[in-house]
Amino acid sequence: MAWKLASVLVVVSGPALAESWKARAELIETKSAEGCRRDGSVYTLELGGGTFSATDVDGKMFSIAVPANGVIKEDYRSPSGSRLEMSGNVNTRHLEIYSGLRGCFWRLVPEKG
Numbered sequence: 001m002a003w004k005l006a007s008v009l010v011v012v013s014g015p016a017l018a019e020s021w022k023a024r025a026e027l028i029e030t031k032s033a034e035g036c037r038r039d040g041s042v043y044t045l046e047l048g049g050g051t052f053s054a055t056d057v058d059g060k061m062f063s064i065a066v067p068a069n070g071v072i073k074e075d076y077r078s079p080s081g082s083r084l085e086m087s088g089n090v091n092t093r094h095l096e097i098y099s100g101l102r103g104c105f106w107r108l109v110p111e112k113g
Contacts, residue, residue, distance in 0.1 A: 018046055018047065018048025018049065019046065019047045019048060020044065020045070020046045020047075021044075021045055021093070021110050021111075022042055022043065022044055022045070022110070022111045023042070023043050023045055023093070023095070023108035023109055023110045023111060024039075024040070024041075024042050024043075024108070024109050024111055025039070025040025025041055025042075025043070025097055025106035025107070025108060025109075026039070026040070026106060026107050026108075026109050027039070027040070027104065027105070027106055028096070028105040028106060028107050031105040032103060032104045032105050033102060033103035033104060035102070036099075036102055036103070036104035036105075037104070040097065040106045041056045041057060042056070042057065042111070043055065043056050043108060044056075045090075045093075045095075045108070047066065047090050047091075050065055050066055051063055051064065051065060051066065052064055052066045052072060052090045054076075054086060056078065056079065058078070058079030058080060059079045061076050061077075061078055061079065062074055062076040062086075066090055069089070069091070070089045070090045070091030070092065071088070071089050072086065072087060072088065072089075072090055072095075073085065073086075073087040074086050074087070082099060082101070083099070083100065083101060084097055084098065084099055085097070085098045085100070086098075086108075088108075093108075093110055094107075095107070095108040096108065
C-alpha cells in the first residue's frame with residue numbers, strides 16, 4: 001500500500017506546467033510624464049519551471065529566474081533598443097513597464113481570449 005501512495009505523491013508533486021498569456025501595455029497617465037505613447041506593445045509572457053520570459057513582436061526581451069513570491073524587477077533593452085524596466089508580481093500578473101528616459105509607466109493588461 002505504501003508504494004501506491006508514493007507513486008501518487010510523485011505525480012501530484014511533478015513539475016508545474018508553463019503558463020503563457022498575452023498582455024497589452026496601457027499607459028498609466030497619473031504616473032507618466034507628458035508626451036508618453038498611450039498604447040504600448042502587446043507582449044507574450046510565459047511563466048514555468050521557475051522562469052519568466054517576456055517577448056514582444058520583435059523578439060524575446062529577457063528570461064529570468066523567479067523567486068517563490070513572484071516579485072521581479074528586471075532592467076532590459078527592448079529589441080528596438082529602448083532601455084526599460086519590468087517590475088511587479090508574475091504570479092498575480094500585476095506587472096508594469098517603466099521607461100526612465102521618458103518618465104513613462106505602462107501597466108500590462110492581460111488580453112481576454
